[in-house]
Amino acid sequence: MKELKLALLGFGNAGQAFGRMLLDHEEEIIKTYDTKVLVTAIATGSRGNLVCADGIDLQRALADLDVKQGGSGRFTDTGALSSLTTMEIAEQADYDVLVEMTPLNIATGQPAISHIEGAFKRGKHAITANKGPIAWAYSRLRDMAKEKGVQFYYETTVMDGTPVFNLTEHTLKMAKVTEVSGILNSTTNFILEELEAGADYEDIMERGRAMGFIEADPAMDIEGYDAAAKITALLNVLMDAGITPDQVKRKGIEDITVEDIRRAADRGKVIKLLCRGVRREDGSVEASVQPTEIDRSDMLASVNSTTSVVSITTNLMKKVSVVEHEPEIEQTAYGVFGDVLRVLEGR
Amino acid sequence: MKELKLALLGFGNAGQAFGRMLLDHEEEIIKTYDTKVLVTAIATGSRGNLVCADGIDLQRALADLDVKQGGSGRFTDTGALSSLTTMEIAEQADYDVLVEMTPLNIATGQPAISHIEGAFKRGKHAITANKGPIAWAYSRLRDMAKEKGVQFYYETTVMDGTPVFNLTEHTLKMAKVTEVSGILNSTTNFILEELEAGADYEDIMERGRAMGFIEADPAMDIEGYDAAAKITALLNVLMDAGITPDQVKRKGIEDITVEDIRRAADRGKVIKLLCRGVRREDGSVEASVQPTEIDRSDMLASVNSTTSVVSITTNLMKKVSVVEHEPEIEQTAYGVFGDVLRVLEGR
Numbered sequence: 001m002k003e004l005k006l007a008l009l010g011f012g013n014a015g016q017a018f019g020r021m022l023l024d025h026e027e028e029i030i031k032t033y034d035t036k037v038l039v040t041a042i043a044t045g046s047r048g049n050l051v052c053a054d055g056i057d058l059q060r061a062l063a064d065l066d067v068k069q070g071g072s073g074r075f076t077d078t079g080a081l082s083s084l085t086t087m088e089i090a091e092q093a094d095y096d097v098l099v100e101m102t103p104l105n106i107a108t109g110q111p112a113i114s115h116i117e118g119a120f121k122r123g124k125h126a127i128t129a130n131k132g133p134i135a136w137a138y139s140r141l142r143d144m145a146k147e148k149g150v151q152f153y154y155e156t157t158v159m160d161g162t163p164v165f166n167l168t169e170h171t172l173k174m175a176k177v178t179e180v181s182g183i184l185n186s187t188t189n190f191i192l193e194e195l196e197a198g199a200d201y202e203d204i205m206e207r208g209r210a211m212g213f214i215e216a217d218p219a220m221d222i223e224g225y226d227a228a229a230k231i232t233a234l235l236n237v238l239m240d241a242g243i244t245p246d247q248v249k250r251k252g253i254e255d256i257t258v259e260d261i262r263r264a265a266d267r268g269k270v271i272k273l274l275c276r277g278v279r280r281e282d283g284s285v286e287a288s289v290q291p292t293e294i295d296r297s298d299m300l301a302s303v304n305s306t307t308s309v310v311s312i313t314t315n316l317m318k319k320v321s322v323v324e325h326e327p328e329i330e331q332t333a334y335g336v337f338g339d340v341l342r343v344l345e346g347r
Numbered sequence: 348m349k350e351l352k353l354a355l356l357g358f359g360n361a362g363q364a365f366g367r368m369l370l371d372h373e374e375e376i377i378k379t380y381d382t383k384v385l386v387t388a389i390a391t392g393s394r395g396n397l398v399c400a401d402g403i404d405l406q407r408a409l410a411d412l413d414v415k416q417g418g419s420g421r422f423t424d425t426g427a428l429s430s431l432t433t434m435e436i437a438e439q440a441d442y443d444v445l446v447e448m449t450p451l452n453i454a455t456g457q458p459a460i461s462h463i464e465g466a467f468k469r470g471k472h473a474i475t476a477n478k479g480p481i482a483w484a485y486s487r488l489r490d491m492a493k494e495k496g497v498q499f500y501y502e503t504t505v506m507d508g509t510p511v512f513n514l515t516e517h518t519l520k521m522a523k524v525t526e527v528s529g530i531l532n533s534t535t536n537f538i539l540e541e542l543e544a545g546a547d548y549e550d551i552m553e554r555g556r557a558m559g560f561i562e563a564d565p566a567m568d569i570e571g572y573d574a575a576a577k578i579t580a581l582l583n584v585l586m587d588a589g590i591t592p593d594q595v596k597r598k599g600i601e602d603i604t605v606e607d608i609r610r611a612a613d614r615g616k617v618i619k620l621l622c623r624g625v626r627r628e629d630g631s632v633e634a635s636v637q638p639t640e641i642d643r644s645d646m647l648a649s650v651n652s653t654t655s656v657v658s659i660t661t662n663l664m665k666k667v668s669v670v671e672h673e674p675e676i677e678q679t680a681y682g683v684f685g686d687v688l689r690v691l692e693g694r
Contacts, residue, residue, distance in 0.1 A: 021663070025521060032521075161664050163518030170517040171510030173688045174372060174379075175681070299654075299670060302646040311672075316368070316681045317508050323646060323668040325658075334522070334663045341520045 001034055004344060005053075007041035007093050009086050009115055010101030011065070014129060014156075015042075017333035018101075019062050025337070033344040041093040043086040045103070048075040051082035053094040087111065090118035097343055099336060100128040106225050106245070109136030116152075120144045127339040129332065131157035135229040135245050138236035151346050154237070156335025158184065158230050159308050162324040166338070168238050168312060175314035177238045181276040182310040183303045184230040187214050187221035188253045188273040192291075193304055196261045196270065213306060223252035224273065224289040231275035231287055238312065239277060241285035249288040256291050269293040270301045348381055351691060352400075354388035354440050356433050356462055357448030358412070361476060361503075362389075364680035365448075366409050372684070380691040388440040390433040392450070395422040398429035400441040434458065437465035444690055446683060447475040453572050453592070456483030463499075467491045474686040476679065478504035482576040482592050485583035498690050501584070503682025505531065505577050506655050509671040513685070515585050515659060522661035524585045528623040529657040530650045531577040534561050534568035535600045535620040539638075540651055543608045543617065560653060570599035571620060571636040578622035578634055585659065586624060588632035596635040603638050616640040617648045 008015055022029075022037060029037055038055035047065060050056045057077060064071045075081060082089075090098055098119035100112050109132030116133055119126045126145070128134065133141055134157050145152035155165050163170075168177065183189060187208065194204040208214030220226050228248040235241035253273055264271050274292035277285050294301045299321065303309045311321040324331070355362055369376075369384060376384055385402035394412060397403045404424055411418045422428060429436075437445055445466035447459050456479030463480055466473045473492070475481065480488055481504050492499035502512050515524065530536060534555065541551040555561030567573050575595040582588035600620055611618050621639035624632050641647045646668065650656045658668040671678065 028521060162667050163514060166518040167510060167514060171513040171685070173685055174375060297649060297651070299646060299649040302644060302649050304644070307646075316684070317678055318674065319672040320509050321668075321670040321672065323670065325666040325668065327665065331664055337663070338518070338520055 001030065001036055004035050004037045004097065004340075004347075005040040005095045006037060006097050006099055006340070007043075007089055007095035008039060008099045008101060009043045009090065010103065010130075011042050011044045011047070012101070013329050014332040014336070015101045016062055016065060017329045018099075018336045019058050021330070021333050021337045023058060029344070035344055037340065040095050041082075041089045042075075043089050047073065049082045049084060049086070049089065050075050050077060050080040051084055051089060051093050052080040056080050087114065087118065090115045091122070095124060097125040097127060097340065100126060100130050100133065101336070102130060104130050104132050106132065106220055106229055109133050113137045113141070116141055117144065120148050120150060123148050123150060125151040125343050127153045127336055127343070129156040129336050131229050131233045134233035134236060138233070139240070139242050151343050153339035153342055154233075155339055156332055157233050159310060159322070159324045160327045160331040161333075161335030161338055162308075162322055162327075162331070164234065164310050164322060165237050167322060172312070172314055172317060172320070175316040177312060177314050179276070179278045179313040180231070180234050180238055180310065181274060182231070182234070182308065183272050183300060184275050184308055184310070185221055185224075185227040185273055186306040186308065187218060188224075188227070189303070190214070190305055191222070192253060192256065192261065192271055192273070195256075195258055196265065222254050224250045227273055227275050227289040228287075231277055231289060234310065235277040235285050235287055239279060239285050241277065241287065243285060243287060247287065249286070249290070251290040253291050264293050267293075268296050270296055272300060272303070274300070348377065348383055351382050351384045351444065351687075351694075352387040352402075352442045353384060353444050353446055353687070354390075354436055354442035355386060355446045355448060356390045356437065357450065357477075358389050358391045358394070359448070360676050361679040361683070362448045363409055363412060364676045365446075365683045366405050368677070368680050368684045370405055376691070382691055384687065387442050388429075388436045390436050390449075394420065396429045396431060396433070396436065397422050397424060397427040398431055398436060398440050399427040403427050434461065434465065437462040438469070442471060444472040444474060444687065447473060447477050447480065448683070449477060451477055451479050453479065453567055453576055456480050460484045460488070463488055464491065467495050467497060470495050470497060472498040472690050474500045474683055474690070476503040476683050478576050478580045481580035481583060485580070486587070486589050498693050500686035500689055501580075502686055503679055504580050506657060506669070506671045507674045507678040508680075508682030508685055509655075509669055509674075509678070511581065511657050511669060512584050514669060519659070519661055519664060519667070522663040524659060524661050526623070526625045526660040527578070527581050527585055527657065528621060529578070529581070529655065530619050530647060531622050531655055531657070532568055532571075532574040532620055533653040533655065534565060535571075535574070536650070537561070537652055538569070539600060539603065539608065539618055539620070542603075542605055543612065569601050571597045574620055574622050574636040575634075578624055578636060581657065582624040582632050582634055586626065586632050588624065588634065590632060590634060594634065596633070596637070598637040600638050611640050614640075615643050617643055619647060619650070621647070
């Protein structure tokens with residue numbers, strides 16, 4: 001039986017859900033790929049780092065961090081505890097696949113980009129759940145992976161495990177993408193809906209925070225930075241746009257008033273924060289994120305709450321849309337899990 | 348350079364669009380797969396049959412049938428004209444891939460099933476755009492293909508080239524499908540919409556026929572037989588249901604009155620012909636096609652005219668929906684074209 005060793009950089013909610021998914025599918029993976037998947041490193045921000053070339057006790061690591069079930073919130077496996085930093089793990093630990101799940105730095109994509117480069121330099125595969133590298137350095141990383149003959153996957157970076165990148169690569173062969181659009185930010189979607197329903201802005205923010213999908217500082221969402229990073233990632237991969245998020249024509253929902261929403265409603269329309277990219281005549285790609293009035297009978301108008309949609313227009317299949325309905329953390333984990341299965345198939 | 352020989356059984360609008368797509372991508376296919384795709388047989392109902400092991404002149408065959416551009420409506424390449432029947436072509440002609448595009452017999456799936464069996468018996472790959480074989484004999488054909496070590500693809504049979512089967516196989520790996528639902532019949536969708544908009548039934552039928560998507564005898568659509576065949580195909584492939592269309596709990600829209608539609612509208616709902624399959628506790632799959640009231644805010648309510656949707660629920664990714672927006676004949680052709688590319692990759 002073969003082995004596939006994973007180094008997990010970042011082990012928050014999604015990372016832990018991914019760890020549970022790995023454990024749940026251990027036998028099925030062995031049966032399907034004749035390969036045992038081992039986690040040989042886990043780097044966290046504040047809970048300690050684990051490194052063990054023979055495989056970390058993943059069950060124990062998960063139990064340690066499960067405070068609700070009596071875990072201490074820190075790793076306790078003293079045999080595996082390591083003083084290596086996250087970057088040192090990328091550069092020195094024994095693994096086959098780097099799984100980048102560290103927190104997003106939306107302004108630079110770092111240090112995630114360096115982590116992935118660290119893996120590629122050593123001829124290791126990489127999977128990223130962090131959209132920073134795809135938004136800020138996709139073409140460089142793609143070329144580096146190709147040159148080194150390693151695999152590079154990133155399905156989770158937009159709409160969790162919902163197939164968007166894989167859809168285009170594996171199911172729309174030879175079709176050329178001419179346009180991409182979508183509703184990709186739940187926070188703004190929720191706020192716009194609630195404003196329309198008559199809720200007060202401060203109440204909305206408070207409720208959204210309590211439900212866990214409005215951040216303590218929601219500016220990144222409200223001003224469209226998160227949506228800009230997502231459409232950039234989509235356009236870099238699907239249309240080889242070669243752009244960075246700062247090149248997106250970006251307008252958030254910060255200036256949208258209840259009156260704007262009501263006036264739109266009177267005309268049978270709803271306001272959504274729409275992401276869009278189209279190819280210009282000169283071959284470059286124009287990307288935008290902006291509040292857009294959408295006809296109430298349009299499918300996009302029904303994309304509510306945490307539901308998201310991406311529409312991909314190609315020369316051969318016209319417009320195909322993919323909708324993710326109210327995902328939870330397991331759907332983020334599945335994107336990474338599916339990418340690991342792809343690495344297993346590609347070896 | 349390698350060769351891949353196709354036998355096209357059926358050469359109507361979709362078959363001809365597929366032929367044009369092949370010609371348009373001849374160079375790209377050679378560049379990508381180092382393979383020249385040849386059409387070595389074309390069987391039609393009434394325009395003659397062509398067979399030529401060195402490759403038919405596809406351009407000429409298309410021109411012959413293009414009556415608007417001066418074609419005679421019958422094949423003229425006397426060197427290739429053949430007296431073999433369609434079944435004899437399947438059983439005797441020189442080809443690598445059988446492409447089944449003959450007219451659907453919704454009550455039995457024949458003779459398309461026999462054509463495909465004819466190919467498999469000879470160790471040839473098969474692609475079907477005809478949903479009959481998938482609705483009536485999927486598991487038998489799948490097992491036969493496996494046993495013979497040949498490829499068997501059928502993406503076009505539901506929602507044209509929109510990835511549904513490939514989506515699940517290639518992008519939702521290890522996820523178990525627990526439910527499938529969708530709006531899959533354009534004719535009934537159009538009729539229900541127009542009735543709601545206040546149009547008269549006879550007018551609707553006349554207009555639909557003029558627009559080409561209501562058949563001379565619309566009973567197969569209106570009574571839900573077409574939708575039943577489609578949901579059967581989906582469930583056989585995605586959930587290994589092992590059912591036939593006559594096992595679908597089927598109710599068409601023939602009894603829906605304008606009053607039903609208005610009453611639903613008063614409650615904020617629209618009526619759609621919804622297809623659905625769920626796994627029962629005993630492991631079997633329950634399939635239904637029936638007019639269903641859908642909340643106007645639901646995404647399904649916005650699926651209008653010739654737009655279709657399939658929602659696939661899995662244990663790992665919850666519900667993912669795929670929408671095909673107002674397809675034309677090229678989108679049907681693309682499904683077959685994509686399947687040919689898959690055969691090229693799998694060789």
